[in-house]
Amino acid sequence: MPSPFPGMxxxxxxxxxxxxHTQFAVEIAGQLSPSLKPRYAAFxxxxxxxxxxxxxxxxxxxxxxxxxxxxxxTGAATGTATIAAPMEVTTLISERVPxxxxxxxxxxxxxxxxxxxxxxxxxxxxxxxxxxxGKRNVYLHxxxxxxxxxxxxxxxxxxxxxxxxxxxxxxxxxxxxxxxKTETWPMAWDQPLRKIFVPLLPGDGDLEFDLQxxxxxxxxxxxxxxxxxxxxxxxxxxxxxxxxxxxxxxKVRGKRYSG
Numbered sequence: 001m002p003s004p005f006p007g008m009x010x011x012x013x014x015x016x017x018x019x020x021h022t023q024f025a026v027e028i029a030g031q032l033s034p035s036l037k038p039r040y041a042a043f044x045x046x047x048x049x050x051x052x053x054x055x056x057x058x059x060x061x062x063x064x065x066x067x068x069x070x071x072x073x074t075g076a077a078t079g080t081a082t083i084a085a086p087m088e089v090t091t092l093i094s095e096r097v098p099x100x101x102x103x104x105x106x107x108x109x110x111x112x113x114x115x116x117x118x119x120x121x122x123x124x125x126x127x128x129x130x131x132x133x134g135k136r137n138v139y140l141h142x143x144x145x146x147x148x149x150x151x152x153x154x155x156x157x158x159x160x161x162x163x164x165x166x167x168x169x170x171x172x173x174x175x176x177x178x179x180x181k182t183e184t185w186p187m188a189w190d191q192p193l194r195k196i197f198v199p200l201l202p203g204d205g206d207l208e209f210d211l212q213x214x215x216x217x218x219x220x221x222x223x224x225x226x227x228x229x230x231x232x233x234x235x236x237x238x239x240x241x242x243x244x245x246x247x248x249x250x251k252v253r254g255k256r257y258s259g
Contacts (some may be wrong), residue, residue, distance in 0.1 A: 003219045004230065004253035007156045007166040007193045008078065008151045008169050010246070013121075014235040018097055019212070021118055022046075022220055025100040027214045028116065032198065035207050036104065040113065040200060042104045047133065048121045075238055097122045106201065108120060113201055114145040124155030133159070140174065145199045148172040150209070158182075171196045171211065230255035 003009040017201045028044040036042055102116035123132035136158070139146045148158055151171045157164055158172055159180060168187035171194060174182045185194040193211035200207065219225070230250050240244055 001220070001225050002216050004250055004255055005246075007187055007189070007191050007222070008152070009217070009219065009228070010168075010189075010236065010238060011234045012224070013152050013154070016224075016227065017121060020218065020224075021120055022026060022098065022100045023218045024214065024223065025102055025118060027117075027213075027218045027221075028209070029102050031214055031217070032102075032104070032207065032209060035233075036154075036200075039107055039204070040104055040181065041107055042157075043105065044100055045103055046100045047258050049099045049128050061074075101125060104198070104200070111201075112144050114147065114199055115139055116149065116198075117148040119148060119150040119152060119155070119158070121152060124150075124152070129156060140179065143176050145176055146172075146174045147196065147198065148174075152191075154245075169193070173197060173199070175199055177202075189245065 002163070025044050029044050032042045034057050099118075099120060099122060101118060103112055104114040104116075105112055117132075117136070134143055136146070136148075148171070150157065150172070153168045163187050164170070164184070167188055169187040171185040172181075172182050173184075173196065176199075183197070185196055187194055195208055195210045195212075197206040203249070220239045233243070234246075237243070
């Protein structure tokens with residue numbers, strides 16, 4: 001059964017994202033492959049990105065434990081040294097998160113023709129964003145077409161001169177021959193994901209690719225219908241008006257959402 005949402009499912013922008021992102025990239029490469037042969041091939045590539053959690057701000061707010069006053073003192077000195085039970089806190093530990101992208105190469109020379117990158121929580125903010133922008137800059141100064149698929153609402157968009165519309169999802173295509181212009185497909189909450197162009201070498205034209213078909217295939221094949229608990233609000237909060245729309249939609253689809 002397909003997702004209850006007409007396009008991107010906002011419930012996937014959560015701890016499911018890394019798994020979904022990997023499956024989505026593989027599915028896109030697989031669906032492109034029949035149209036690419038015999039001259040081209042699509043390869044999925046992977047690297048690991050260090051995802052550093054946000055550091056806790058240091059302040060002077062005190063939450064006293066039993067026997068500890070607001071000043072940080074125990075209140076009275078007994079003259080006897082005792083070993084109190086230590087308080088426990090949770091250490092923020094960086095994780096190595098896999099990031100997958102697609103490379104379309106000419107079969108004969110293995111020339112890199114087009115790259116399909118995916119914006120993710122690990123590469124659109126902080127150090128991960130700086131790393132990604134450096135990699136992106138290399139693409140933009142080469143003979144490689146760059147497609148960027150942005151299906152998350154948190155973090156930052158790709159850097160462009162103009163203001164982007166207030167739309168949650170985008171696909172961007174920066175062609176070698178049209179730089180610095182970038183073709184842009186905005187995708188609203190209540191719309192299916194778009195069909196986009198996948199450019200090849202000069203003289204071979206573009207392929208047309210349906211992002212929604214790939215999304216639906218992944219959602220169905222990997223049983224996200226049973227993995228996602230639609231009775232609760234999504235982990236990444238929705239804007240108020242969109243939350244009401246999602247609530248009604250999920251009720252109509254029988255998901256018993258009550259957020």
